[in-house]
Structure formats: C-alpha cells, structure tokens
Amino acid sequence: MNKKFINSTLLALLCFTQSQAQQQKNNATAASQRQQKIDQFWTDRAQIKPLEKLSVAPLSLVYTLPAKVWEEALPLGNGQLGAMVFGGVADERIQFNESTLWAGAPQDPNNPKGKTYLPRIQQLLFEGKNKEAVELADSTLMGIPKRIKPYQSLGELWLDMPHLQVEQYQRSLDLETAIQQSSYQYKGIKYTRESFISAPANAMVIQYSANKKQALDLNFSWKRAQDFACLTDPKDPSQLLLQGQIGQSGSEGEKGTKFSAIAKVFLKGGRLTNTAGRITITGADEITLLITAATDYPGLKQISYPAKKTGIDPLVSCRETMRTLAKSDYQQLKQAHIADYQHFFKRVQLDLADAEQQKWKQVPTDSLIKLTRGQQQIPSALISKFFQFGRYLLISSSRPGHMPANLQGLWAWQMDPPWNADFHTNINLQMNYWPAELTNLSELHQPLFDLTSALIPFGERTARTIYGARGWVVHHLTDAWGYTAPADGVQGIWPMGSAWLAQHPWEHYSYTGDRQFLKEQAYPIMKGAARFILDFMIQIPSDKPFAGYWTTNPSHSPENSFILPSGEVSSFTYGATMDTQIIRDLLQNYIEASTLLDNDPDFRQECQAALQKLIPTQISKETGRIMEWIEDYQETEVNHRHTSHLFGLHPSNQISIANTPDLAEAAKKTLLSRGDHGTGWSLAWKINMWNRLHDGEHSYKLLYNLISEKTLPNLFDNHPPFQIDGNFGATAAIAEMLLQSQVRDKNNNYLIELLPALSKHINKGSITGLKARGNISVNIQWSNGVLENAELIPSKNGPICISYAGKQIQVEGIKGKSIQITSQMF
Template sequence: MIQNKFIISYFVIFLGLAHSTAQNKTSSNAIPASDRQQQIDQYWADRAAVQSHQTIPFAPLTLTYIRPASVWEEALPLGNGQIGAMVFGGVADERIQFNESTLWAGNTQNPNNPKGKTALPIIQNLIFEGKNKEAIELADSTLMGKPMHIKPYQSLGELWLDMPHLHVENYKRSLDLKTAVQQTSYQHKGVNYSRQYFISAPANTMVIHYTASKKKSLDLNFTWKRAQDFSCISDPKDPSQLILQGQIGQAETKQEKGLRFAAIAKVYLKGGQFSNKNGKIMITDADEITILVTAATNYPGLKHISYPAQQSNIDPLSTCRNTLKPFKNVDYPLLKRQHIQDYQHYFNRVNLSLDDPDQPNRSGISTDALISLTKEHQKIPSELITKFFQFGRYLLISSSRPGHMPANLQGMWAWQMDPPWNADFHTNINLQMNYWPAELANLSELHQPLFDLTTALIPFGERTAHTLYGAKGWVVHHLTDAWGYTAPADGVQGIWPMGSAWLAQHPWEHYTFTGDRQFLKEKAYPIMKGAANFIMDFMVKIPKNKPFANYWITNPSHSPENSFKLPNGEISSFTYGVTMDSQIIRDLLINCIEASTVLQVDETFRQQCQETLQKLIPTQISAKTGRIMEWIEDYEETEVNHRHTSHLFGLHPGSQISIANTPDLAEAAKKTLLSRGDHGTGWSLAWKINMWNRLHDGEHSYQLLYNLISDKTLPNLFDNHPPFQIDGNFGATAAIAEMLLQSQVRDKNNNYLIELLPALSKNMPSGSIEGLKARGGITVNIHWNNGSLQKAQLLPNRTGPLCISYAGKQIEIMGTQGKAVIITPQLFQNNN
C-alpha cells in the first residue's frame, strides 16, 4: 500500500513507497509513478561504480549476478525458519533486510459476529430463492468478522553497512543452493574483497564474514534502521553489540501496542579496532570482520495463543543475548561447517540433473541473463529448470523449520510494515500450495509447521463454527494469521468456510507418504475429524424444487474469488453447492473413512461419513461446453480466464479425476484448462502446470512452465504474482517433480500407482532425478535418455506389493522393506 503520509528521507521512501504496485490498495496522496521510481532507484543505487569483467563459471546450483541488487526483488534470500534476510550485495552501500517469522501485528481476538447463527437460515433461503443480492447484503452485516481485516506480518528492520569503496572491478555476487551461503566478491585498488553470509539454524544467527587479501584493508560502519516503532542503541552491557529494539504500535498513541521485538548485531575482529557510539559501530584497519546477528520477539508460540490473550513474559532482548552468550569468541569455519551440515541434511536428499545436448554451454551467463535467454529462445535452459526446482526446495528449507512458523504468502521475506495481502496465510489455495513439494520433494519434516498452525486454529475455529453456523467441529475461512483468526474477512468473498477441510488434506498426505501411524492418531486424525464434523453439520439439503433435491450441499458457497451471471443478468459470486466444495468434502470424507479404518476407531462417525458421501453432488460436465461445471448450475462465466481453477480441485491436489479411473472427467478437465488459457498469475500458472501433469500432457506442462519462468519470475527467481508471492515457487517445484513421478492414483487393489515419467516433455529429453518420494513410503530414483526410461530404483520403507506404471503399462512387484527394486522398460514389455 502507498502510505498516506510521507516523510522525505531515503529510508521512508524505501519502506513506504518502493514497489507500490505490489500493493492491493491505493492512496490519493500517491507520488507520480515516474518520480516515485526515480526516488526508489536513487535510494537503492550503490554509490560504488561497479565493473564486472569476471568470468562466471558454470554452476548449475548457484544463482550468480554481475551487479548489486537495485531493488528488493533482486536481493538474495537467506533463512533458517526463524530469521530471514535479503542481501543486496552492495559495495559501498550494503543493505541487509531482516525478518523474524513471528513478528505479526495484532493479537488474539473474538471477531465472530453473534448475529450469524440467527441470520444463516435466512441467508440460505434467499440463495435458494435466487435472491443473491439480498443474501449478500444480509451476509455482509451478519457473518463478516469484527474487525473484518487482520493485521500484517512486518519487516524486522535493516542493517545498513557502509564501506569507502567507490570504484571496484570483477564484481560478482552469488547464492550457492548446495550450501545456502551467499557471497559477494570484488577488487578495489588491487585488493580482493570477499563477503560471505548465511543464517545458521544450529546457532540461530546470521553470520556475516568480511575478508580482504591485504591486512588492515577493512573499514566498515553500520547501524540498524526501521520505518517505525524502533530505537537503535549501543549495548551498555557489551561494547561489541548494537541493539535494535521496539514494539509494534509504540509510536501511535491510539494504536493497540503489539509484540515487542529485538535484534543484536555483535562484532568480532581480527586486527583493527572499533568504536560503538550513539547507535553506530565504526570499524577501521581490520584484517577480518565477523558479525553475528540474531533476533526475537515476545510472540508466545502457536501452542500458546489463546483468547483472551495471555500476557507474554518473554523478553526479546534477553532471548537475543542468551543466543549470543555462548559465542565469547567466534570460530567462523566451525560455524560455517555446522550450518552447511544442518542445511545439507535436507537439501542433499534430492538431486535433479538434466542433459540437453542441443543447448550451448551456459558458462559466463548470470541467472537473470538466463531468464532473458528463456524469452529470447522460447525455451528454458536445462540449467535454469534445475536451479528453479532446487531453489523452491531451498526456500522451503529456509522458511519452514520444525518448531517455527509455517511459510506465509511471502515465505518469511517481506520488507514492508504493511506487505501485500498482509503476507498472511491465505487458505483458499496459497498456503496449501506452499506445502505441495514437502512430501514429494523429500522434505517431510518441513511440513510440520503447517500442522502446528492447523492444530492451533482448532479452538478458534470451533468458536467460529458455533457462533456463526451453530455447528460442531472447527472452521477457518479464506485467510488466517499468527493469532488464530478464523472468521470471514476482507469482504463477502471471505465467506468461504472450506479452509479447514482443505487444510485437513495435508496431514493425511503426510501419512500416505510416511506411513506414520502415531502421527495419524495423535495429529492428523483430530484435525480431519474436527473439519469433517463441521462440514457435515454445516451442510443443508437442497430443496425439492431444485436439481439434486435432498442432496447435501454447502450454503452459502462460492468458487474462490470468481463470479458468474444469473439468468436475470445480475453478476454474483454467492450461491450454493459449488463444485470445489463438493470435491474438497468428498476428499475429506474419503480420507476420514480410511483413517478411522486404519486406526480402528469411531465406527459411528465413519458410517456418517459414508452416508454423507452417497448424497454429495457428483462433479458435473456442462452439456453446453463439455467442461467441468464450476457451479451447481451451468451459469455463464464473467471471466473465462480467471486465475483460480477451483473446480479442478478433484484433479489436483485431489485425485478424484484421473485418466485411469475417470476418463470422461479427465477430458472435461482438459477442456476446462484450455478454456482458462495458458497465462495467469505466477501461482495460477504453477497450479495449472500441476493439473496438466495429472493429464499426462508433458508438452502443455512445459509450455506453462516456460510462461511462468519467462514472464512471472523475478531476477532472484522469486515468483511474481505480481507482486512477489512465494506460492508460485513452491507450486512449480512440485510440478517439476510430478512431471517425473506421480503416485496419487489407486490401482484396482487400492494400492498407490507409482507412475514413472508421466508428463515428461520432449524438451527435457535426458536426465535423472534421485530421492523423490512416492506415497506408500517409497524413495524413487529415475534415469531416462532420449525421452525414454532407462531404469528406476524403488526403495520401500515397508514390505508389500508395488504397483508401477510406465508409458500406459503396469506391473506389480513385491517390495521388501529396505531392499532396492530395479525397474527397467523390459519389465513392462514382458508383463503385457
């Protein structure tokens, strides 16, 4: 959002104005776009004149650039799940923007409108009678949350570092995805300078390390900055420490005070000297500089949020001091080794290698230039596909660690006080998409923060379910935050009570990949059962004068963020029984039935789920268009190319539509995707790639991946909605993996069908993938050449039958726990 008031300083220009187009709100006081961009460019411009003549070596897993970042979207992200940073790689002017994953404005509250329960049956009758406008007006006044909006996730602040190097040569900056280490290097007056940055999970600190090839060559000043609500002081207890501290809302007399926060930057020198005065550290004549940075808030943790809110006794500054206390001296090589070992524990599980002999050697080409080459040649360099896939895994490792917050709309990287859409947890696609690669891409533990958030939402969602709908179980609507907001928000489009049912898919998926029965019993099943109880209590039967009379449907209901034309020409989004709702509910109830059967519990509940399933509206095909119907009636669409493709939930991430089991629906889904088109927002393209994968159309999948990378990818490989939203990165990572391996379909014996190379494009003719996961607890390695399978290796974590598919043929082999099974094309020929 563009701020309503402006203080003319570079700092406020940065935080209040930069990339205002990334916002979904406007202001009448906006500075003209051309002047605003000039100010932004002036702010971010490094004072140093940079010459880049250095040859860039070929590095398939390194993001490399030949100039500093000039805007936030060019900076390189680092993170350990709690602390995040964006490093610009400036020379004379380096700016490191920090986030702490719990720094959310607001607090727990009870936003549920007490009028909801009484008004609900009236709203439902109005919708059944076709009086949509009246229903919307009543819903707006009785069902919407009070307040109707949540407070945002905020930037922690920036570390400003200045060096007197105004003319440099052989500049390069890079992010090594294999080690999660960012490096900037250059020459100044014949001296080689190197800067390395990483955020260590074991130490819970960011490590900044400056070196030079000549002694006494490092002079550096730095300070903390933030747009509001902060102070920067020299630590009176330790002259090597510079403190940022504050409290959200402290500058506003009328604003409710929020979380307290703190960060400490601690200096270690080899050679030279420093002073720490008036909130600024000045270093001269150093041989080597190491700065450790840590941060904390007094957020109580997901397990401890409650309403009414409890006073937190956490002292963020003490937390930071305690984190740094063990580091009386700094052993930089040891810190780096421990960081890399921890990071590679996750990253090294999967290796993707693509070989395209038709593509020239990419040595000497920066990452942003590779994106430009994609547009120029209308083909994605194989190296870039590999980078993009592994970058998504890197981002999940960096933003979603067990014990910390889940990845939000921007992962954990947001520079504003009021970022786009509050950088919230959007539950009508975006939050779920963040975790699509977690199981498949062998990062199962990183799914845990999502389950922690979901569990924390249950008591808040139970209150909303009871107050608004008079229903059992728990509900969340289209968004939530760190404080358990579960009421409808933002507008009547927020009256979408399906968020809990969709979230409940994720713990079940975790079970299907891992086979962890204890997790199923203790974590997954309570989430799933509570969501199903709400849905079955909330649904109503269709009246006798309507199609599908006596079938169970949701009311009110809408297909997320889309609208349609009523027969009288009125535009509406409110209706009953939209296709997506029925598909999500079917998915949830089927999973609940299987979970209760596995656990041998809740026979009565299981029977209720089975009976409800029999009266759910089936997915319909339009007689007029041959496409999947988005609504219960075949309304005229107002936006054929709408970014959401909600009515294909049953194709992806669900499994109700497949070529193998429902060919008619699969063909109708294909027509739907063709109608929606091959363009859209970044995350929308990622979703559609996954859908084309499920239809085994590798060429269409590749085309949309090309569109995503060439048109919706920023220079640092962040996904561009626009603005930046991280879900497109995660969705695309899952999509690249599902081009090569799928396992969502069941065979005739109800075993998961392991599909090898189901959507391989001719543009990815040869390569290998090692370490992917299939449902049923199976690790899969695949090698292919000239578009054909060479061999696959399956390593099951339990003994039982393995059903494998390749090129339309199936085989079944008995797998033994811990024993590799080798699959070759000949096995399929011999069995068919």
C-alpha cells in the first residue's frame, strides 16, 4: 500500500471522525439548551429536608428530593396515557403523553423515479462508483418528503401548594404496584400524594391527603408549549380542559391531530373555584384528581391513504371516560389498577442474594447508581430492580389495542423530541420487544404485530413504486401514519425493516405455540416480507466476489461506513452481511411456518431455492472477525455503536457455540474489537451477544458499564439522550444470563439452556416464571454458581432436551406436569 494512499485514507478517516464528533457535540449542546429553556420555567420554591432514615423496599425506586429535570421524574403509564411525575412540593409538575398524539398524516411519500433509476444505481455500486450511486439514489429513491413528523408531548399539569419549608420528604415508585408516592411534613402535618395510571379506568388518578382535616390547599392549570387552550369546562366546574390541535398556532399548512384532556376534581370537604383556566381548592380534607386524554387518531387498523375523516371528537371521548369513572371511589380505582398491573408483573420473580442487602435499604436509587460507579460491581439489589423496571416499562407502555413502544416508550416531553421519538426499525423498535416473550409478557408483544400489519398496504405501495417488487417493505423508520419510504438521507435506503419485523411474530409463535395467531397474523406478515426480498435480490455479476449468488443492492450496514480501496469513505454498498443474515432468518422461519400450515408449496420452494443462493457469513482472513460487508473493507470506526453483522448471533440463532464454533469464535473477536463501551442500547445488544457466547463475566462487565455509565437517575437508559430500548434490551439480557432456548437440538427441538451465562458476581439466587421456546415455563435456583434445582412445566407432551454446564440430557415432557432438574443429572 503506497504512502499517498495511506495518508489520504487517514485524512478521510480523521475528517469523518472529527465531523461526527463535532456533530454529536453540537447535538448534545442543542439538547442541553432546549432542556434549560424548558426547565427555567419550573422550579420548586420549597426548601426541603429529606427523610432522615430511609427504608427502601427491594422493588421500589426511592429519592429524597423532587426531580429537578425530566430525566429525574418517575414514569407512569397504561399503554395509552403516560406521565412523568416530578414530585414537587410547593410546585409540582406532571408531564403527560397520549400514545397517538403524532404530528403529520397518512401520505404517499414514494418517489416515482425509483424503479426507473434503480438498475443504474445497482450497476454503479457493483462497479465501485459509490459516490455516483449515492447522488443518484438521493434524487430518485428518497421519500418525498424525506422526514417524518414527530410524536409530541400532550402537555403538563402545573400544581402549587403553599408549603415553602418542609421536612421528612421522600418520593418513590413501587414497581410491584405501579404506584408513585410523595410525602413530607409541613408544620407538623404529614402530607401524602399518591399517583397511578390505571388501564381499567383509562385515567391517571392522584390523591392528596393529610393527617389533619381542612389542611389541603391546591391550585392547578394546564400548560403546553404550543397549539393549546386551557379552559374551564362550562358543563362541569370541577373539570379543567386542555384542548388543541397540532398546527393550530401556525399560519400555514393543514392542521393535524386534535387532542383533549380533562382533569376532574373530587373533594372531601373544602371549597373549589374554577376561573380563567385555573382551579383553586382551599381547606379540603382529601383531594382526588382524575385525568384522562384522547385524540382523533383513527387507530392502526383504520389508517389509510388518502386519509379519511374519523369523526372522533376527543373531548367527547374524555367526557365519556369521566362519566364512567364517577361511579367508582379512590380505593376501587386503586384496587382495580393493582389487580390489572400485577396480572402481568407478578408472573416473574427474580431474587439475587446479597450479603449487603440491608445496607442498600437505606440508599436512595440515584445514590445507589453513583455508588456503583466506584465499585466495579453492581449491588444485586440494583440488578433485580433494573430487570423488573424494564418489565414495568413494557407493561406501562405497550398494551393490546394501543400503539407499540416507540424510541422513548410512551414518554417524551418535547414538541420535537430526539429522532422524533419514532419507530426506528433498524434495531431499536425490535429491541423494545426482546423481553416480551422470555419474561412472560407475551400479550404485550401484540401492539408491535398490529403496527406491522398496518404497515403492509403502505409497504406494498413502496415496494411497487420504488423497487418494482411485490410484497411489502419498510426502511429504517416508520411512524403512526404508515411511512415506509426511505427517510432522513441515503443512509435510510435500507429495505430490511420489514424482514426484521417479520421475525417477531415467528418468535411469538415459537414461545406460545399459538397456531391460530401463526395462521391469521404472523403468516401474512412473513410471506409478504419474503415476497419482497425474493423480488428485490439481484444476482452478483461474474467479475465480483460470489458471482452468481443473490444479494441485496443497494444496501447498508446500518449507520456504519467503510473505506473503499480508492480511499473514499462510503456507507452505500451491496450485500452487507446483516442483510444476508436477516434474509436467511426470514426465509428459514417462513419455510417452517409454511410447512406447519401446509400453505403455498410453490412459494415455499422458491424460498428454499433462494436460501441456497445466499452468501454464507464470512470470516476475515486478515482479522479473524465476522466481515461486515461483502468485501473486507477497512472500517472507519472500529467501536461503532451498531454491531449489525452479528445479527446472526443475536437476535437470530445462525451463530452458536454448539453448531457453528468457528463463526462463534469470529463473533467473539468482533465483539472484542467493538469494545466494552458505547451508547446505552448498544451496550444492551452486546450483553445479549456475549450471553449467546456463554461468557457470563463479559456480559456482567458490560451490564456494569451500562448501569454505571448509561443509566439516568430514574433508571431510564441514556443513549444519550434517553432511549428506552436500552432498558428493554438489558432486561432481556439479564434473563438470558439465566435461560436460553434459541438453539435447536439434533431433533430440531429447542434446546433449554440453564444458567448459560452466569457470572460469579451473581452466584446465588432464583428466578421463577421465565418462558422458553416451545411454551415451557421455567423456574431456576442456584447457589455458589451451581444449579441447585430447575423446574420445567411444558404445555404439551414430548421430548425436551436440556443443557447445563456443557452437557445435555433428554426428558419426556407431559403437558402441565412439573419436571425437576438438578445438576447431578448432567
């Protein structure tokens, strides 16, 4: 390699790295300035003395001061309504979300030039003329418009009380009941505020109480950054209305989604006045606030292009909810909420023994995270809490009949949140649902399937218009309105989103064995995604590596780039490794589903033929690592946050120690080169990958880095900024340290692996209620790093192959009958 080439390559890499670093710095600065601009309007006037002696329950988040910024507030939710509770005293702030409050509308963004110019773009990429291909693709394949509109905050309820000097303050979130509580003393009187968001009631419920009568005085009003009005309800003086429509403040363009919210007061004692959009309460014994919200979003099953008027009046919807709730008192609402929530949450219990358990009972959650940074070890109490917090977030942000969890789950405080708080389909949306089946929350997977089904007609239009293909496609992101075209920039030309999304309904079937679901919802999703892939793939020319094989063109390894032999930095290519691994996963799963259902034998045969023409996953002769692209290009960023070319290791099962030891060793080298740090979600993904390599110590090391470096005071994952996928990915990772079931045995049954990635730092504990593929319930107990007992409860008769410590046994399963396993059996 000549000196001139080396210098040009280094210069290109340096410029790229500096430019990327500066852009990240600019983004962080802008985000910080936006945060300061918002938060300067909210401060708690009270002087606060914390509770002198804490007693922190194992599954509670506890703090001794109110939140000062949004990332310290505590999340509540029921899948439709979300709230972030700051826990203020004299000045309280509760920020609300409604899962369907998206700007924008259904549209046809597909570039009509696409299929005309696609062959030329493919030719340019095969010829190594990447820059020309990028320029042509940018003008002919990109969506019109290139951007989607954001998910938005609903608004904020601002409350104030005349308590300016208080003591014995604490606030908490109980993960076992999904109830937030704040308490303190003022002039010898104890004040308590309890909040939850109920799925049965479809409302947030807040109760103010004191241990002295006539001690409650309260004022509140609605706030929002734009497009709203706060009004006294003319029909009911106990109700305060928030009403608006996205875009109503602007002078140009169509108006968007309409929204409404009602805050209704129920009093015991005291007096209420409601004037000019502000409610004032004086001398009350007890105050209960009920808050509900709605939009005129038509629902995923009704979205269409062109858009149809829904006829939904969100204010009418809110009033109907309030009329229903008027029949229930606070205790009835609370009991119904707890019963509904615990129906999901109580299914899994994780207990990690900790000799210092008593010590942590007096440490606030934010302090516990800070203490972790200096220890190189995570308190077991924090691991359990972090694991269950992930399950709590999924229960709170993803419920059947509502939207799936987005980049921030359900919670976003801005009008224009980071990355639009959209559905990012090149890892993030999928990662949100990794814990759903494994941690026994299978029903909560359904919103993702419903979104996927709703995307099919939009994706079919994109496939026809841009690629001249059948089937359906989505690229690296989508929204509530069915956007499936390439977005943002040429890096968005990544037509693998539908193929990856199609993995999830198959996983749901693999865990549940629900044949009706497989036939009615999973199969159409999978077949349409496979149909697009077969039409989209192109044969590699005779002068290129792997001539005659089928590949994707154009292609990206999401958000990463490489250096061409010419020294040019590029990310646009053909045949990225991740594409081939996703396609192999999809086709194998589709073939199995088609065989089970005895459907479409001719198309099944097409898929089987295509499988034989896919490029095998390659190992670099130079580095010994998994190759990220079809050619062994030099990387621009060895520690890149995406580890896309290890899709075959996780979440797929194409790479395993048992079946592909050479690829597993190459995957290990790849992970080592990527490093042990990164963004929050990136660390979560890598923990799952180390789990699959059965390296519990490395998994634990990255879990430590995630919790100590990338976890916010309220346990939200920090990209930065906040992204919820790291929470969900880490919850799945903790579970897979203890149980895996993705590998097939010699009879093609799922192999149940017990404690496959257990670290010496969590060498004693128990977990109950996990699920293995094949619809098997699993309970595990271990001590001194050794399996003591495992209980398997199968849902059907048949052989079960179980692995522990590198050895396997087979037992005969009987539906519903407990199978006891000990380490002595191996």
